[in-house]
Amino acid sequence: MPARPPTIRERRLAAELRRLRENTTPLNLEEAAERLAWSKTKLSRIENALRRVTPAEVQRMLDLYGVAGPRSDALVGFSRTTRQRGWWDSYENSLPTDYATYMGLEAEAEWLSSYTLGLVHGLMQTEDYTYHVTKSILMRFSPTSEVERRVSARMARQKAWLEREQPARLWTIVDEAALTRAMGGPDVMRAQYRRIIELADLPHVMFQVMPVAAGGHPGVVGSFAIMGFPERFTPDVVYVENMTSALYIEDEREVHTYALAFEQMGAMALSPEESLAMLERLARQ
Structure with missing residues (x-):
């Protein structure tokens, strides 16, 4: 787990990534992880904000989920700000x-x-x-x-x-x-x-x-x-x-x-x- 609890932004990003997989693809957690060449545990931890996700990893997930254009750019940009604490x-x-x-x-x-x-x-x-x-x-x-x-x-x-x-x-x-x-x-x-x-x-x-x-x-x-x-x-x-x-x-x-x-x-x-x-x-x- 991260050294500190996840920030609100990390939780929001994790929830959105999970929602995109569930709502825009037919992939379950194991299938998505296999397509990404990740372990099921890694993807699960990302989707539950238990592991910090890099902008490059976010981009890979969005590519798999068919998310492109301004929405993809916005999410990747948001991922660069998620460690900000309030x-x-x-x-x-x-x-x-x-x-x-x-x-x-x-x-x-x-x-x-x-x-x-x-x-x-x-x-x-x-x-x-x-x-x-x-x-x-x-x-x-x-x-x-x-x-x-x-x-x-x-x-x-x-x-x-x-x-x-x-x-x-x-x-x-x-x-x-x-x-x-x-x-x-x-x-x-x-x-x-x-x-x-x-x-x-x-x-x-x-x-x-x-x-x-x-x-x-x-x-x-x-x-x-x-x-x-x-x-x-x-x-x-x-x-x-x-x-x-x-x-x-x-x-x-x-x-x-x-x-x-x-x-x-x-x-x-x-x-x-x-x-x-x-x-x-x-x-x-």
Whole structure:
């Protein structure tokens, strides 16, 4: 295995190479390895980001899979940048793997569409709100230092997003219940409302509230986020999180289903103007 865990870019490249073999050829792992004159183990490790792959090896794989032209050039060029590590890597040994992976994907995303059922989106949370959320999630089973590490990571995540030369576009829909659930008391919540109002004024942010009065909608089953990336060859990813683990969905049809659901929810939610008016009312209480 590599001396250090694979970077997010290495994982993305590995996933795309595996997807190309499975979707553009009839070759199974053993057959592809034989055609490449590699061992099955070598190809498997490349496809699972357990072995670094060189640009020349990427080119050989793409030639076999019938990928040519601009798409091939883009993937080979991307393979030359995969060892770049980001700010989130400093947290990889102190946070759950799923969350550290999500931070890396979010940091590389060009746009984010997110529905949150129980909480304000992490990129919009104040430090106090994050502290009380984290403390409630970890309960009494984790030391204070663990809570502080999580809060620090979330604040670093926000800072990195806002300071990017071209910040990812964020469209977030939050359930009304999340805004009325007191996390840390009235002062903490009023500061949180004001923070959302401030961020929603940015040109790359759209904020909506899903009112309780809207009734049933696709998001009642839980929160999810859809991430899109600047590289055309990289498929969109859906992230679904629960209490102890996370699920990444890359199947094109399933991602499309989530995208359609999100669009429907956007139509059912309050408009951005109505949503901010609700926040203003809550902040005055």
